[in-house]
Amino acid sequence: xxxxxxxxxxxxxxxxxxxxxxxGSSSNIGSNTVNWYQxxxxxxxxxxxxxxxxxxxxxPDRFSGSKSGTSASLAISGLQxxxxxxxxxxxxxxxxxxxxxxxxxxxxxx
Amino acid sequence: EVQLVESGGxxxxxxxxxxxxxxxxxxxxxxxxxxxxxxxxxxxxxxxxGISWNSGSIGYADSVKGRFTISRDNxxxxxxxxxxxxxxxxxxxxxxxxxxRQWLQRGYFDYWGQGTLVTVSS
Numbered sequence: 001x002x003x004x005x006x007x008x009x010x011x012x013x014x015x016x017x018x019x020x021x022x023x024g025s026s027s028n029i030g031s032n033t034v035n036w037y038q039x040x041x042x043x044x045x046x047x048x049x050x051x052x053x054x055x056x057x058x059x060p061d062r063f064s065g066s067k068s069g070t071s072a073s074l075a076i077s078g079l080q081x082x083x084x085x086x087x088x089x090x091x092x093x094x095x096x097x098x099x100x101x102x103x104x105x106x107x108x109x110x
Numbered sequence: 111e112v113q114l115v116e117s118g119g120x121x122x123x124x125x126x127x128x129x130x131x132x133x134x135x136x137x138x139x140x141x142x143x144x145x146x147x148x149x150x151x152x153x154x155x156x157x158x159x160g161i162s163w164n165s166g167s168i169g170y171a172d173s174v175k176g177r178f179t180i181s182r183d184n185x186x187x188x189x190x191x192x193x194x195x196x197x198x199x200x201x202x203x204x205x206x207x208x209x210x211r212q213w214l215q216r217g218y219f220d221y222w223g224q225g226t227l228v229t230v231s232s
Contacts, residue, residue, distance in 0.1 A: 032216055035219075039155075044205060047221075086154075088154065090157075092217070098160070099147075101154060103154045104155070
């Protein structure tokens with residue numbers, strides 16, 4: 001069981017906006033920033049969002065992140081077929097003294 | 111271009127040992143903390159261990175504490191993971207990941223390797 005909680009699946013049609021939630025606690029999301037990783041099928045994870053809402057160079061602005069209290073969310077607007085992937089949230093946990101991940105959300109573009 | 115290339119994976123019997131390596135290039139290796147993250151077949155990501163730029167701060171997941179040892183050789187731009195007393199549940203793809211900061215705590219992984227597969231089975 002993962003420390004951070006994500007829905008196992010999400011879906012949308014091309015052009016739609018979808019959101020993926022990530023729930024934690026005061027020792028992780030509540031006191032540290034949240035990062036999101038995208039894992040395309042058969043590939044290594046890639047940094048998608050860092051420090052709650054910052055996009056690395058090359059990540060389209062269709063991807064955005066937010067955080068409130070002990071929860072965070074990833075939003076993808078203008079959904080495209082190439083967005084079909086697994087998405088993971090992560091944060092440092094002060095109690096465990098380590099990085100913790102969500103269980104991952106499999107996004108399907110219908 | 112940042113490159114992280116893992117090696118050392120393979121098939122090993124329960125209770126035996128294995129040493130993973132990660133060769134880094136394209137950045138100043140001794141300026142950054144490094145981590146190992148694993149992914150069991152069909153499962154999610156799990157942080158395994160991390161080490162600060164100067165090896166002064168090291169952390170482990172509870173699932174591997176006392177069995178795995180992380181280390182680095184800044185002169186060789188290399189990261190290592192010594193895995194002892196391996197169990198079936200350690201079977202996973204092991205990724206080497208670069209932190210964006212010097213210290214172990216907090217931060218994020220801005221680059222990942224392609225992973226090396228470890229299979230623990232008799």
